[in-house]
Amino acid sequence: MIFLNLFLINLLTTAAEPNSNIGFCDVDSKNCENHVDEANAYKLIFYDVNPPEGFNLRRDVYMRFAIMLSDARKRGRVDWRLVLPPWHKLYHWRSSSAKSKPQPWSSFFNIDSLKSFVPVMELHEVFNDTKTKVLEIDTLYVLENFENPFENGVFEEKWQLNSDCEYEGNYFGYKNITAKEIVCVKFQGKISKLWELILQHPTDRKVMFAHGEIPLHDNYGTKTYWECRKSMKFNNNLVKIAKDFISSNLNCNADRCLTYLSVHWRRKDFAYSRPNDVPSIKSTVQQINFAVKKNVPGVKRIFIASDASTIEMKVLEEQLNELNYEVYSFNPSDVLLKEINEGGVAIIDQIICSHAAYFIGTHESTFSFRIQEEREILGFDGNTTFNRLCPDSGLCEKPSKWKIIE
């Protein structure tokens, strides 16, 4: 009962806040025809990720923030919106179209679906509601790791203000964003602990976190985790391109296909930074052949998703052809590549891998992890999903099974 009272008080005090804006029209009410100035009616959380991190780790960082906000809403803290950080100059994106302009999330994801889990805003929506020439963040918290996470032998959740440091990011590639105050904070622990920081400055309306990858999930793999994960549907156009490819090349029109095996063959930085986890071409071919014979005998079509060079791909393909397999990969035309860029191509590769009868991933690649989650959502037996390419020799640890919770 005490709990319920607290809950109600919390609900009343926080729910009143957004309405303080004159002329504000409640977004949650359906009879709202005019444009809603969400950026000023709500408080905003922005975040940024360590520049070298790739697309698929960034997807996990998004989930941490989205779940943090969703959990807070359940406790009555409803006056915050999460701003989706545009995708800018990702390390793995080399083409000129991807380099030039920051990309909104709608290029890759279905925004209505993201919003069904938690209210999010694109940065351009925030800009559209900004009356000044420069968007000013009230407080930018630059998160940093503690030097020794296990001080005195234990991992303790904690944070500590730290005077000397700078924001080394570039506000998602925009010159017209600044922060009134930059605060550096050593941080370790669950993401919900960020509220302690936010509440230090109760009048702030725009708060940003740099190094959003440092705070951890409160709980990994829970029901809420999967609700959030399911809401991360891809952009409809990308889904259509992938499904058309599966239908015309891989002879399947179902969600769970029986006609092909898929492989995520991660090369580039993995091939030289983790030689003990990544097989040679010859061993890759043997492992694929063995997996087909053992698990999906009769399958002739192999789909390869990879960041390998054209030469490596050609050698792999020839060796699989010799064993009578038909090899497929998604190669967009220049025009299509310009339209969807490397990010779109990677998502199409992931979608095609997700629908295969059997999937083999790369050890500890977040690109492979996201495919495995997609397959859990599609209802595949885990035995067809949690498989990895092994090194040519030595130990080959089995991948963890992250089973869906309904």
Ligand SMILES: Nc1nc2c(ncn2[C@@H]2O[C@H](COP(=O)(O)OP(=O)(O)O)[C@@H](O)[C@H]2O)c(=O)[nH]1
């Ligand atoms: N198209 C395509 N791109 C890939 C593939 N594997 C890796 N990449 C690219 O390389 C990046 C790898 O970074 P990340 O997403 O962090 O995954 P991780 O490094 O494997 O954990 C991806 O985001 C893609 O841009 C692949 O199979 N297909």
Ligand SMILES: *[C@@H]1O[C@H](CO)[C@@H](O)[C@H](O)[C@H]1NC(C)=O
């Ligand atoms: C941008 O803001 C104006 C009013 O400030 C509004 O009429 C319009 O619908 C907004 N556009 C978008 C895309 O949100």
Ligand SMILES: *[C@@H]1O[C@H](CO)[C@@H](O)[C@H](O)[C@H]1NC(C)=O
């Ligand atoms: C900042 O610059 C971008 C791109 O140049 C523009 O679209 C946006 O409206 C600007 N924001 C503000 C607040 O003026």
Ligand SMILES: *[C@@H]1O[C@H](CO)[C@@H](O)[C@H](O)[C@H]1NC(C)=O
């Ligand atoms: C998956 O594989 C394990 C171990 O080989 C086996 O015990 C289990 O029955 C399999 N599950 C299904 C549904 O085939």
Ligand SMILES: [Mg+2]
């Ligand atoms: Mg990476």
